[in-house]
Amino acid sequence: MVLARSEVAKTPVRGPGARGKSARARSLRGGAVRLGLMAVPAAFFALFFAYPVVAIVGRGLKSGGVWQFGRFGEVLSRPDIQHVLWFTLWQALASTALTLLIALPGAYAFARFDFPGKQLLRAVVTVPFVLPTVVVGTAFLALLGRGGFLDELWGVRLDTTVWAILLAHVFFNYAVVVRTVGGLWSQLDPRQEEAARVLGAGRFAAWRRVTLPALGPAVAAATLMIFLFTFTSFGVVQILGGPGFSTLEVEIYRQTAQLLDLPTAAVLTLVQFVAVGAVLAVHAWTVRRRETALRLVDPARTARRPRGTGQWALLGGVLLTVLVLILLPLAVLVERSLDVSGGHGFAFYRALGSAEANSGTFLVAPIEAIGNSLRYALVATLIALVVGGLAAAALTRKAGRLVRGFDALLMLPLGVSAVTVGFGFLISLDKPPLDLRTSWILVPLAQALVGVPFVVRTMLPVLRAVDERLREAAAVLGASPWRAWREVDLPLVRRALLVAAGFAFAVSLGEFGATVFIARPDNPTLPVAVSRLLGRSGELNYGQAMALSTILMLVCAVSLLLLERIRTDRSGEF
Amino acid sequence: MLTLESATVRFGDRAALDAVDLEVAEHEIVCVLGPSGSGKSTLLRIVAGLQQTDGGRVLLDGADQDGVPVHRRGLGLMFQDHQLFPHRDVGANVAFGLRMHGVKRAEQDRRVAELLDLVGLPGAERRAVAALSGGEQQRVALARALAPRPKLLMLDEPLGQLDRSLRERLVVELRTLFGRLGTTVLAVTHDQGEAFALADRVVVMRDGRIAQVGTPLEVWRRPASAFVARFLGFDNVVDAMVTGEAAITDWGKVPVPAGSPQGACDLLVRPAGVLIGGPQDGLRCTVGARTFRGNHVAVKLRPERGPVLDAECALEGTPDEGAQVGVTFAAAESVVLPVV
Numbered sequence: 001m002v003l004a005r006s007e008v009a010k011t012p013v014r015g016p017g018a019r020g021k022s023a024r025a026r027s028l029r030g031g032a033v034r035l036g037l038m039a040v041p042a043a044f045f046a047l048f049f050a051y052p053v054v055a056i057v058g059r060g061l062k063s064g065g066v067w068q069f070g071r072f073g074e075v076l077s078r079p080d081i082q083h084v085l086w087f088t089l090w091q092a093l094a095s096t097a098l099t100l101l102i103a104l105p106g107a108y109a110f111a112r113f114d115f116p117g118k119q120l121l122r123a124v125v126t127v128p129f130v131l132p133t134v135v136v137g138t139a140f141l142a143l144l145g146r147g148g149f150l151d152e153l154w155g156v157r158l159d160t161t162v163w164a165i166l167l168a169h170v171f172f173n174y175a176v177v178v179r180t181v182g183g184l185w186s187q188l189d190p191r192q193e194e195a196a197r198v199l200g201a202g203r204f205a206a207w208r209r210v211t212l213p214a215l216g217p218a219v220a221a222a223t224l225m226i227f228l229f230t231f232t233s234f235g236v237v238q239i240l241g242g243p244g245f246s247t248l249e250v251e252i253y254r255q256t257a258q259l260l261d262l263p264t265a266a267v268l269t270l271v272q273f274v275a276v277g278a279v280l281a282v283h284a285w286t287v288r289r290r291e292t293a294l295r296l297v298d299p300a301r302t303a304r305r306p307r308g309t310g311q312w313a314l315l316g317g318v319l320l321t322v323l324v325l326i327l328l329p330l331a332v333l334v335e336r337s338l339d340v341s342g343g344h345g346f347a348f349y350r351a352l353g354s355a356e357a358n359s360g361t362f363l364v365a366p367i368e369a370i371g372n373s374l375r376y377a378l379v380a381t382l383i384a385l386v387v388g389g390l391a392a393a394a395l396t397r398k399a400g401r402l403v404r405g406f407d408a409l410l411m412l413p414l415g416v417s418a419v420t421v422g423f424g425f426l427i428s429l430d431k432p433p434l435d436l437r438t439s440w441i442l443v444p445l446a447q448a449l450v451g452v453p454f455v456v457r458t459m460l461p462v463l464r465a466v467d468e469r470l471r472e473a474a475a476v477l478g479a480s481p482w483r484a485w486r487e488v489d490l491p492l493v494r495r496a497l498l499v500a501a502g503f504a505f506a507v508s509l510g511e512f513g514a515t516v517f518i519a520r521p522d523n524p525t526l527p528v529a530v531s532r533l534l535g536r537s538g539e540l541n542y543g544q545a546m547a548l549s550t551i552l553m554l555v556c557a558v559s560l561l562l563l564e565r566i567r568t569d570r571s572g573e574f
Numbered sequence: 575m576l577t578l579e580s581a582t583v584r585f586g587d588r589a590a591l592d593a594v595d596l597e598v599a600e601h602e603i604v605c606v607l608g609p610s611g612s613g614k615s616t617l618l619r620i621v622a623g624l625q626q627t628d629g630g631r632v633l634l635d636g637a638d639q640d641g642v643p644v645h646r647r648g649l650g651l652m653f654q655d656h657q658l659f660p661h662r663d664v665g666a667n668v669a670f671g672l673r674m675h676g677v678k679r680a681e682q683d684r685r686v687a688e689l690l691d692l693v694g695l696p697g698a699e700r701r702a703v704a705a706l707s708g709g710e711q712q713r714v715a716l717a718r719a720l721a722p723r724p725k726l727l728m729l730d731e732p733l734g735q736l737d738r739s740l741r742e743r744l745v746v747e748l749r750t751l752f753g754r755l756g757t758t759v760l761a762v763t764h765d766q767g768e769a770f771a772l773a774d775r776v777v778v779m780r781d782g783r784i785a786q787v788g789t790p791l792e793v794w795r796r797p798a799s800a801f802v803a804r805f806l807g808f809d810n811v812v813d814a815m816v817t818g819e820a821a822i823t824d825w826g827k828v829p830v831p832a833g834s835p836q837g838a839c840d841l842l843v844r845p846a847g848v849l850i851g852g853p854q855d856g857l858r859c860t861v862g863a864r865t866f867r868g869n870h871v872a873v874k875l876r877p878e879r880g881p882v883l884d885a886e887c888a889l890e891g892t893p894d895e896g897a898q899v900g901v902t903f904a905a906a907e908s909v910v911l912p913v914v
Binding site for chain 2: 488
């Protein structure tokens with residue numbers, strides 16, 4: 001393609017006949033650039049996602065080299081499976097609706113209000129998102145379950161109802177809305193809404209007619225993420241659902257790890273895959289027409305102190321929600337980690353440092369899991385940023401059906417059972433040239449897989465919102481396309497990039513479903529260590545699990561606070 | 575310098591540019607004038623390389639620009655709404671093109687200071703772009719476009735968003751500045767006043783085609799068609815049949831200059847050529863709306879036959895609204911326009 005260009009440049013005078021050919025060459029070149037950008041993500045997904053998943057599904061559904069599709073009918077006609085399917089769907093819908101209802105005012109408050117401790121609080125609400133799902137489940141059990149906080153206070157127990165699951169899902173996904181929607185919201189020009197107000201729209205009408213449509217893509221992205229998370233919810237449902245409630249993912253885990261019924265697991269994996277694929281397709285179809293270039297401004301200019309009773313009440317409500325829904329479970333978790341028999345103390349924390357005290361559960365002292373987790377998550381974040389960043393860059397320009405398909409493809413790892421992926425890694429990446437079973441890189445690879453969709457989803461709306469004419473201005477001033485991207489897009493999306501990195505780091509740190517299969521016994525990650533401790537009986541194990549979860553929570557909180565710090569330092573440039 | 579050879583751009587089956595030929599000479603200031611949708615912005619975009627041509631050629635200094643990417647064309651373009659980089663301060667915006675061309679840091683600083691001085695914003699390097707007024711943004715955008723010494727500077731509605739007095743002042747400043755720097759300029763605008771004040775040569779466009787090319791004076795005095803005349807704000811245009819030194823129109827007989835083309839045509843009578851007299855003289859008209867224009871009053875006249883007439887009256891002796899007057903025409907102010 002470079003050759004084609006220099007050839008054209010050297011022949012200044014050419015007949016009209018040659019004209020169309022070079023225009024074609026140019027559009028081919030544009031396509032080639034896009035393909036080049038897509039190559040890395042595509043290869044990554046083919047190798048570390050499609051191949052392992054196909055391998056394990058094949059193992060479940062193939063018998064004697066022949067596909068046994070009849071197994072679908074057998075499995076899906078079972079009443080217990082049908083119950084699982086129905087429950088999976090409605091709890092996901094209910095959780096998503098509830099999360100949006102509770103978190104959208106939060107997104108608004110974080111975007112448009114200035115109040116003391118805002119940054120700290122923004123990091124705090126993100127903490128639940130990075131907690132291992134197992135820990136979230138346990139924290140809610142401690143809050144709502146038998147002998148839990150509410151039980152002790154008022155005798156209220158919710159652990160046998162679906163409310164515990166729904167609330168845990170809101171707890172878990174609150175940050176998705178605040179970060180994704182609030183991030184864009186804080187950069188929307190308030191004058192747009194003011195213009196609508198002047199034109200006679202009421203406060204709510206202005207919001208509904210002007211701001212909401214502009215937020216549309218971000219709200220859709222958040223909704224989609226939450227639906228996918230709750231649809232594939234694992235740890236939370238396993239702990240809070242008891243025998244009565246089971247999602248597809250929990251069922252897949254049960255069939256794979258406990259009943260060793262690979263055919264049923266394979267059928268359920270495919271069902272989940274198809275369901276998620278359908279949701280993604282609908283999503284891609286609905287957002288296609290709605291993406292428009294937005295006028296973004298400095299968030300610092302849009303936020304101000306609340307004024308009037310209404311705004312203070314809104315802020316108060318948001319803060320109260322955060323307090324009850326997010327801080328309370330976290331506080332209960334910390335309290336349990338210190339709740340040694342006969343008072344409070346650090347006995348559980350001390351026990352974490354000793355390999356001997358845990359010789360039945362671990363080969364190494366559980367404390368080493370912290371270092372492992374941080375290292376893995378850092379590598380996973382880098383992989384996710386490179387893969388997701390390239391994908392987002394390729395998807396920025398208006399695109400045809402092929403590229404939109406690619407867009408949807410990137411989201412699939414969120415919908416495919418992590419258990420399946422983890423187990424698939426083990427049975428498929430075990431032969432040269434891809435014998436990674438004993439390599440440490442396997443864990444970051446699996447974690448990056450879940451991180452990439454976050455990077456793409458966070459960066460794409462902002463990248464697409466960058467005015468094309470700014471790039472043109474850079475090009476006219478002599479910037480090559482790559483240079484223009486670096487000089488214009490990158491600085492404008494730096495904030496989004498950092499948010500994306502934070503997300504990727506967080507999900508990598510908390511990833512459990514896949515990691516539990518592939519982390520080596522002498523190199524456990526924090527969530528794996530927690531689950532192993534929880535799986536053992538005894539007060540010491542339970543207490544250590546709580547202590548380790550608290551440490552994980554603190555690690556996340558500190559990382560996120562650092563991230564917030566970088567963001568404010570940079571905001572001077574905007 | 576710049577040559578367009580039957581440059582054509584189609585959006586769907588509509589031609590935004592239809593076989594346009596244009597020459598811009600070194601140090602010349604050419605202004606493309608036309609209503610919105612006439613293809614004038616598309617013209618700039620194909621020269622800049624931001625838009626592919628569907629036919630024809632764009633040559634800069636004799637070299638076909640086909641296949642030359644935007645950033646290698648060495649042009650300057652000032653966007654309609656400036657498109658300053660919001661994440662950089664004034665100095666960094668102006669220095670952008672210099673950096674892209676690998677100019678040394680010290681030289682960059684020197685040149686930025688020089689340009690900010692030139693556009694009347696000395697010492698503004700560290701100011702935030704968002705804090706600038708419209709006129710200041712305008713100046714920064716100009717400095718940014720001029721910084722890499724482009725061989726051709728293109729301006730897209732350069733003064734469109736500014737208030738009137740600022741616009742009139744800037745237009746004079748720009749013309750002086752370009753003359754001093756010897757910059758070759760291709761500007762587009764829909765404002766005839768702006769075009770006439772700025773340009774050595776005016777190109778009037780209509781529906782993707784060139785309707786007229788000429789000096790401001792030529793275009794003003796002899797519009798090439800009824801379209802151009804109307805676009806310039808002349809509404810006294812009527813079907814006519816010229817015989818000798820008179821034209822038969824709905825308004826009656828109108829004298830035309832000696833040597834005018836004969837036969838069917840459109841006839842323009844400039845408002846200054848509409849002479850108001852007593853009700854018994856010539857064409858009978860009723861006086862309509864009157865608009866005070868500073869040194870004269872524009873008057874609408876409803877004739878007993880034919881379309882509405884625009885006339886100019888001295889401040890003294892303007893007829894009252896509703897009054898009956900008679901109108902005669904001055905041959906010197908009537909122009910025979912070829913039918914296109």
